[in-house]
Amino acid sequence: MASYSSRVRTDIARWLQVGLIDASTADALTRDVEANERKSLSFGSILAMIAALLFGAAVLIFVAANWQAIPRLARVAALFAIIFAGYVGGAVLKTRDHAAMGEALWIVAAAAFGGSIALIGQMYHLSGDEASALITWGAGTALAAVALRSNPLTVAAVGIADAWLFLKGFDYFSRAEFPHLFVVMASVLFAISFWSRSQAARHLIILSVIFYLVLLFTEYETLQVAVPLVVVSVLLFSAAIFAA
Template identity: 40%
Template sequence: MAVSFGINRHISRWESKGIIDSDTAARLRSDVETSRSGFGLGGILAVLGAVLLGAAILSLIAANWEVMPRLVRLVLIVAVIWAGYLGGAWRVSRGERMLGEAFYLIAAITFGAGIALVGQMYHLAGEPAEAVLLWVAGVMIAAPLLRSEILASGSVVLAGLFLFLALDDGGRFGYSWLLPILLLLCAGLAWYTGARAARHLIAILAIVYVFVLRIDLDEAAIFWPAALVGGGLFLVDALRHPLLERWTGWSKAVGAYGFFTLLLVLIFLQFDEFEGTVPGEVMAGFLILACSVAGLSLSGYRNPAVRWIAYSVFSFEVIYLAFKTIGTMIGTAGFFLSAGVLVLLLAVFVMRMERRLKQRAQLTEAAP
């Protein structure tokens, strides 16, 4: 909602300056309104209300669980699930998509809680990770049937919950090979349902998975394929942006996540592999700085996410390397003086880089 308001303000400014005519301005405003995702304040409140209502239903069932006959318990759980899915489908058919998604969420929450309550009722043996796997399966089946974005996103969240529960159980549920399968299934759901939030969640969970696997197995070689894939995705976006956009429709985000993964791997290696050896840390730091500058040069002029990732990492590394090499030789006053000078120099660097990137972007747009 705030984004569309800002765009409309710019359209009005362009119209007042004569950059665009009134017909073009009207078409732009119409396009902004029709392409808006709809997940504004109303959507947020609908999802929040669904979570609270689901929690209330489950609390009510749990509070009276012992006094209910088993058949009544099962019927009640199934009734809430079906009411959520059918009620959501009804509201979506009436054009109230976010309200329908909220009903879907209530059903999905009830399904997960029902697994736990039925297991408790019949004293079924099992681990939390197994229950979450069943929960994921149920939500994944419902998501394509209902073409629900929120269920597709919920599948990714539940896959992340499975990862951490499997770690608590010693990893004996095979998360190392099972989670990539879940991520591929979630990616298919995100593509089919058009859930953009699910795409971001998948990318974040994939990055978390790589680092969890590296720490859990204590195998440094795991990082190299991740760095190669991340760097490769970034380069494809930087050098073949139209091709990647045609394949994925999400080129800028793919490039940004790849760039972020590459830099995270290098930072982790700097603090893990070279910890305690100043020359090694400095060499790794210069490699990180070089990658940051390369990111700015290759993609920063048109990809804001890459630009700000590069700025953040570059600033962090410059300050860290400065105080790693000379920090022990200066006192408190010297620390603040050096920090102030470094921050001012970084500000000058960012302002000049922004000016150059803006000029390059304008030249690129003007080119035929």
Template identity: 50%
Template sequence: MAGYVDKVGQDIARWEARGLVSAALGQQLRDDVAANHGKGIGFGQVLAVMAALLMSAAILILIAANWEEIPRLGRVGAIFAVIAGGYLGGAFLKLRDHAALAEALWLISAAAFGGGIALIGQMYHLSGDETQAILVWCVGTALAAALLRSPVLAAAAVCLSAAWASWPVFSFDLEVNAWYPLLLAVLWAVAVWTRSLPARHLIVLSLIAHFFMLYFDTELLVIPAAMALVSALAFVVAVRGGDIVDRLSGLGEGLAAEALIGFLVGMFTLQVVFVDEAHFAWLAALTFAAIAGALVIGGKAGRKVRWLAYLGFAVEISFVYIATVGTMLGTAGFFLLAAIGLGVLAFVIIRIERRIAASAAIQGAA
């Protein structure tokens, strides 16, 4: 963040020297940047959250070790003391304008809550499986996030929801939980209430992963097809919708990037299904055309969109090579076509990047 402030200061000084802005306006810009400098994520805040994660891991490992020498009431009391102390201490620090340390303590309390669920289940042999415990942990963390308006706890709740939904998969049971989108809708409301941008991005990515796994559970081709279509429409809306869509979603350029991810996942899934059939050729052509269209209409949406499009093109051309070499295309012929395609793409990328840079320069001068 400090590097950003220094860079902006250098830019303002250059603008003043060239007469683009007055000295008074330049000072106002410096004051505004300095006033909002503390609102970003600093290195100290990152360290505080990392320390909280390490402390959380230590608590969970200590509970998993099963304290045989400590009485049951002592164990439960210790867990509740950590939970209460973390939440109350975090609230105190929040009131003292130490937001990063407050979030760290709240994260420790949320971890202790999950450890307490496991500990009480072990001690009293309560019925239920791991997924139920993770769901209770997720709901408790989401409730704490809503009450405390904690963006970090909101993101943690989304991560726990993903663990709850994917636990059967890790247990070699591909049955996908049909209630997961409803849980994500509730967590989206929590993320909006807590103004947690990471939580909202995690929710969108979790939804893409859910429908991807849902296809492997049901083998219904309509799922990846619908995912590609809906994602393409979302991409167009994100690029052309302007400030209205940005205010409604709160995702910024991330909405277009995540829509592009959803489209590529859906199209790649369809191509894997039809890899040995005639449909593969037009699916590949449609994917190439969509990537080019994303660069043309969404190139100005941000670097994330452009680099995802470049990555998608590279993955697609590699996939086409693997699928077609030795069949309808020889190795030499493929590399010739690939070289031509890459050359055209390089030309288009250079033109797009130059046009974006020129447009930004004109807007800055204005």
């Protein structure tokens, strides 16, 4: 069944053909439909993405369970094939007005990329910790969100950044380095959210900033640092609302 946006675009083309609207009006209506399509997430889209995440997890679990039985070259090829098929297949579905399934495949590809980092690191005994792997995973997902102008991928990138923040935050209580890098990550992702028109990502970033402020206040135990950041977070939240 064709999506709502697909039906509207078909109607716009028909209205233009029969002379009910002119070319400039048709172009404006089409741009508006595309903008709101990228901005919103329907219930069906959410279900498709949940299904995609479960499918991606199942594939990665299957690969991990049979990891030793698979030749090394085949392992790497299979992981990259999943990533490639997810992104390319999702793009094809998007162009054919199957936006929900296309976005879902992109989520599968992003999940496969994260799993690939862990599995390849294990296979080649690469040094590093979970936090470094999350940064690599988040950067790759953020780049994909920019390239594909994807709302769900932007949310996924923010979620990965949040996972890094929580991991470093709990490491902080073991006297690890404080996660100041999150300020840069949040700023970049906040800018990306405007490009991908992801209001959900902006709201999630604001919630993440609150947790960061809690950690910061615990570190320095002074309002001189926390209060300015609270003001900044309020301004960002206001900007997110007005830009919605």
